[in-house]
Amino acid sequence: MATRSVIAEVRETTLAIELIELGARLQLLEAETNLSRDRLIRLYKELKGASPPKGMLPYSTDWFLTWQPNIHSSLFHAIFRFIVAHGGGSLTGIQSIVKSYRLYLEHMSLHGEEPVLSLTRAWTLVRYFDSGMLQTNACTRCGGHFVAHAYDLRPGYVCGLCQPPSRAGKTGKARARQPASNAASVAAPVAA
Numbered sequence: 219m220a221t222r223s224v225i226a227e228v229r230e231t232t233l234a235i236e237l238i239e240l241g242a243r244l245q246l247l248e249a250e251t252n253l254s255r256d257r258l259i260r261l262y263k264e265l266k267g268a269s270p271p272k273g274m275l276p277y278s279t280d281w282f283l284t285w286q287p288n289i290h291s292s293l294f295h296a297i298f299r300f301i302v303a304h305g306g307g308s309l310t311g312i313q314s315i316v317k318s319y320r321l322y323l324e325h326m327s328l329h330g331e332e333p334v335l336s337l338t339r340a341w342t343l344v345r346y347f348d349s350g351m352l353q354t355n356a357c358t359r360c361g362g363h364f365v366a367h368a369y370d371l372r373p374g375y376v377c378g379l380c381q382p383p384s385r386a387g388k389t390g391k392a393r394a395r396q397p398a399s400n401a402a403s404v405a406a407p408v409a410a
Contacts (some may be wrong), residue, residue, distance in 0.1 A: 224250075231261070233312070238262055240319060240337040244270040250312045276342050282365050290334040291343055292377075294322045295354065297409045298344060305333075307378050315341055392393040 230251045237247055238261065247258045255295035262270045282291045298318040305314060319340050326333045336342075343365070348353040355370070357377035364377045 234258060234261055235265065236316060237312075238265050238339065240316065242341075243275060243338045245270070245275050245309075246338050246341050276339060279346055279367060282343060282346070282352065283367065283399075285383050287334055287339075288365055288378055290322075292354070292362070293325070293374070294318060294335050294340050295343060295365060296363065297321050298340075311344070316342055333358075 231324070232252050233373070234247055234251045234253055237250065244255075244262065245341070246260075247253070248255060253261070259270060271321055278383060297311045301309070301314050301318045305317075307315065313335075319335075322335065323333055325400055344396055345351070350368050352365055353368045353370075355366040356363055357380055358374050359380040362377055362379070364375075365376075366372065378382050393406060
């Protein structure tokens with residue numbers, strides 16, 4: 219009997235370590251592991267060299283509906299749905315989220331993009347879907363499924379990729395990443 223509890227403790231600790239390394243907040247750790255708060259704080263300090271961040275978790279669905287977060291959230295949710303559908307039922311809820319989040323990070327890395335979605339936001343997104351607060355709408359142009367408020371009637375919905383807002387990508391970071399030759403060609407008027 220003691221062996222089972224030691225094995226369970228090792229599994230919980232391993233899961234907590236994995237979640238902390240992926241950037242999980244303390245509230246997520248408390249919800250998904252059976253370790254005490256004090257143990258989680260000590261583990262967090264040991265791994266990160268600092269105390270866990272304080273403050274409340276995101277509680278509004280609105281963040282997931284703004285342009286860039288919506289695209290990233292929709293990508294993550296599509297990965298998550300695929301993992302759940304094809305995982306063979308062997309993964310728990312948090313394991314499916316972790317696996318999906320790792321694939322999301324890999325996708326961002328392969329395309330040279332910064333991830334917008336944190337593990338805590340991804341976990342929150344799944345909880346919003348489970349509680350019926352969010353759903354997906356299909357874009358009438360590309361057919362992709364994008365995160366939307368539940369029961370939001372949007373006939374003729376067009377996603378943010380097919381019809382980006384006028385200020386999309388106009389941030390200082392985006393301009394700084396623009397290659398110098400490209401920036402020069404945009405800045406120089408074309409001679410007729």
